[in-house]
Amino acid sequence: MGEQSKKVAVIYKSKYGSTKQYAQWIARRVQGDLLENFRVKVDDLQDYDTIVLGGSLHAVGIKGVELITDNFRELKNKQIIVFAVGCSPVTEEAINHIINHNFTEEIKERINFFYLRGAFNYKKLNLIDKLLMLALKFKIKMQKKGELDEDTKALLDSYDNPVDFTDEEAIAPIIESINK
Structure with missing residues (x-):
C-alpha cells in the first residue's frame, strides 16, 4: 500500500460483475490502471512493468486469458499475474485443473495464478447460462442425496438463494505478488 514504483495494468473481463469488483480493488490498492479486456491490445501494454489479468470462469476457461496466451512472446519479460473468478470452493485440485486447461508449460512457469470466489x-x-446451469442442476439432482458433498448442496441451494463470496481481503496474496 506504500509507494508503488512499478507501472501496473489491471485488466479484467467480467460477465456478471465479480471480476470487475476484484480488479477495481486491486487497481486501487496498487494505484494501477484499470482496463477492460476488450479494449486492450498487446501494444497498449508495452509501458507496463506488471500485467494483472482477471477473468471469470466459464467451463474452466478463463474469459479473456487469450490476451496473455496469444501474446506471451511480447509479454514474457513482464511480471504477469492472472486471477480467475468462479463460485466453486478454492481447492488445490480446482486450481490445478484451471491452470492446466488455460496455460502451456512455458506460461505456467512464468505467471502467478490466483483463484477467487465470486x-x-x-x-x-443470460438464457444460455441459465440453460447450462439447469443442465448442471439436473445432473446433480440425478445423484443420490447421500453422495452430495456440502459444496454441491450449497450450489443447489444457490439457484434459489443468490450467493456472494466476493471479499476484498481475498486479494491480499495478489497485492503481495505485485509488490514483490
Whole structure:
C-alpha cells in the first residue's frame, strides 16, 4: 500500500460483475490502471512493468486469458499475474485443473495464478447460462442425496438463494505478488 514504483495494468473481463469488483480493488490498492479486456491490445501494454489479468470462469476457461496466451512472446519479460473468478470452493485440485486447461508449460512457469470466489445469482444469468446451469442442476439432482458433498448442496441451494463470496481481503496474496 506504500509507494508503488512499478507501472501496473489491471485488466479484467467480467460477465456478471465479480471480476470487475476484484480488479477495481486491486487497481486501487496498487494505484494501477484499470482496463477492460476488450479494449486492450498487446501494444497498449508495452509501458507496463506488471500485467494483472482477471477473468471469470466459464467451463474452466478463463474469459479473456487469450490476451496473455496469444501474446506471451511480447509479454514474457513482464511480471504477469492472472486471477480467475468462479463460485466453486478454492481447492488445490480446482486450481490445478484451471491452470492446466488455460496455460502451456512455458506460461505456467512464468505467471502467478490466483483463484477467487465470486457471486452467483441464477435470476441474473443470460438464457444460455441459465440453460447450462439447469443442465448442471439436473445432473446433480440425478445423484443420490447421500453422495452430495456440502459444496454441491450449497450450489443447489444457490439457484434459489443468490450467493456472494466476493471479499476484498481475498486479494491480499495478489497485492503481495505485485509488490514483490
